[in-house]
Amino acid sequence: MPMRPMKFLSSSVGTKVLIAVTGLAFFLFLILHLAGNLLIFVGPEAFNSYSHKLVSNPLLLVAEAGLAAIFLLHVVKAVVNFTANRHARPVGYAMKRWARHTSRKSLASTTMIVSGTIIFGFLILHLITFKFGTYYEDPTHHYRDLHRLVLEKFSHPGLVGFYVLCMTIIGLHLRHGLASAFQSLGIEHPQYNRLIRLGGVVLALLIAAGFAAIPIWVYFVGTR
Ligand code: HEM
Numbered sequence: 760m761p762m763r764p765m766k767f768l769s770s771s772v773g774t775k776v777l778i779a780v781t782g783l784a785f786f787l788f789l790i791l792h793l794a795g796n797l798l799i800f801v802g803p804e805a806f807n808s809y810s811h812k813l814v815s816n817p818l819l820l821v822a823e824a825g826l827a828a829i830f831l832l833h834v835v836k837a838v839v840n841f842t843a844n845r846h847a848r849p850v851g852y853a854m855k856r857w858a859r860h861t862s863r864k865s866l867a868s869t870t871m872i873v874s875g876t877i878i879f880g881f882l883i884l885h886l887i888t889f890k891f892g893t894y895y896e897d898p899t900h901h902y903r904d905l906h907r908l909v910l911e912k913f914s915h916p917g918l919v920g921f922y923v924l925c926m927t928i929i930g931l932h933l934r935h936g937l938a939s940a941f942q943s944l945g946i947e948h949p950q951y952n953r954l955i956r957l958g959g960v961v962l963a964l965l966i967a968a969g970f971a972a973i974p975i976w977v978y979f980v981g982t983r
Pocket residue numbers: 789792796810813814823878882885886889890905909922929970971973974
């Protein structure tokens with residue numbers, strides 16, 4: 760008899776599938792967010808008018824609620840999975856593993872929970888800095904001048920360094936997360952496994968480098 764959906768989603772396989780699906784959904788958000796942010800290279804008007812169009816869309820609230828739900832589900836399920844894995848390991852097994860310098864798999868999942876926690880902290884600071892940061896108004900268009908805020912914030916070398924460090928951590932989290940998600944969803948084929956893994960690494964690198972380029976460029980070059 761097939762498993763009931765709720766029972767499946769709380770099983771260990773269902774938990775991994777949920778982590779993979781919510782992770783991939785947030786990854787899609789990151790691609791869109793990066794595309795929007797790269798408009799900073801075009802100029803203040805392109806950057807501000809894009810964000811103005813976004814915030815004036817009545818569907819934004821629904822999208823934000825969906826994004827928050829996806830993010831929280833990802834975090835909660837990742838913590839559940841991490842603690843369940845720890846408890847499932849018998850003491851003798853754990854000791855043997857430690858003696859052999861922790862297996863690569865458990866090292867990766869520990870790294871994921873640590874990088875995930877840092878990303879969670881980064882996200883809270885990020886929202887305080889930009890979304891809920893100073894509201895400057897563009898005197899010509901009378902919409903929010905987010906470009907000014909971004910330039911102001913990234914004129915501080917400490918914040919630039921912090922962002923570059925966080926983007927590196929996000930890149931590493933994505934690199935492992937993508938490979939892991941493909942595996943959980945059964946997206947694998949003996950012939951293409953290397954290519955799929957390489958695709959994940961390249962995408963993670965592009966996202967991290969694309970985001971990191973913004974504070975660096977603003978600090979060294981960015982002007983109105
Ligand atoms: C240099 C890199 C980044 C820049 C310059 C940037 C810029 C911004 C700005 C200006 C906003 C406010 C948008 C508005 O209120 O209209 C924002 C919102 C947001 N950012 Fe970023 N961001 C960056 C990286 C990231 C990363 C790596 C993440 C995720 C890990 C992220 C997640 C978010 C989220 C969730 C929001 C709120 C979206 C909403 O409520 O509509 N950002 N970002």
